[in-house]
Amino acid sequence: MKMKTILMATLCSSMMLTNAQAADIEYFIGAGTGYQTDTIKGDVNKDTDGLPIQVRAGVLINEHHRVTGTFSYMDDKFSIGEQDYKHEQYSWLVSYDYMIPVANNTQLFMGVTAGGNDNKVAGKASADFTWGGQAGVTYQWNEHFSSDLGYRYLEQDYDKNGVSIDNSQQVYLTLDYTF
Template identity: 40%
Template sequence: MKKSILSTLVLAGIVSAPAMATNVETFMGGGVGYQLDNFKDAAKMHSEDASYQIRGGVIVDNHHRLMATYGYKKDKFNMVEPGEETIKAKHKQDLFLVSYDYLVPVTSNINLFAGASMGAAHNKLTAKTSEASGKDSSTDFVWGGQLGAMVQLTDNISSDLTYRYLDQNYKIDGVRLKGTEQVVWSVDYKF
């Protein structure tokens, strides 16, 4: 009995030693970019405008990045349905994402990365016609992936250029938001 307890403790110590020696860096940052939302079904249209993000997370052993991101986008555009009048619309989106990226070093200060994201998107579509106006919003699950490059500018400051695609399930009155594409430039500060 004592030997099994002792061997279990020794094994636990051997297994956990590398985990305790892990190099973890914390970061916070923000970004700005371009976002394109593809609507399908009854109204074939695209909503595009600037996207803003704040984010924070950790980099583990210089190869694994875990991150939480809040993104915001607002756009005004015209919806045109076949045989119908032009409808003025507004689209507002709040994104709440968690992401994982695998970092691949290219040089001492440049990393390429690829990863996956998932979370929730709160979409609000407001449409005005000659007869009435309506607002429809919902919060739906989103998931997708991203790839890009990270450049270490100083010991504490890095910059990313990221392309991300997110699959969405927002649907109202025959209008469906199929997916979101983003190109974002961000700057992070490591603690």
């Protein structure tokens, strides 16, 4: 019985390894920027906006599946009445996209994102879970360079001392290098 279990585990592992080796995997790194707005409610009731800066890295699997890790930073300074405020947001996100070829150098993508946001509004900081989705278009400039033009919507759980952030919305443009 024990030998049979070991044999089955070895066989399954070998099959998975063969499938992983058969997959066409490409690695990439990139950077981007765009426009972001966050809906803030409560004691501070304002939609903040700014230009997020993103760095990202990921893998493209069999040309149709993409997994990306993204770090992003955005800040906005604003006034309500005579009170000055600052909103800072650090985001650590993991995304999955399904890529749909539509032309020789162009693909549409849509997918899901989850991760964490570290928000600081009016001196009140909190790190919270965030989730959502994105869609857009990828253009392949040449063998190594591509760009994404996309839209991302993220729900947030930030609720600190009478201030809450409901969501973030981004329109972004990236430049990626594929190895």
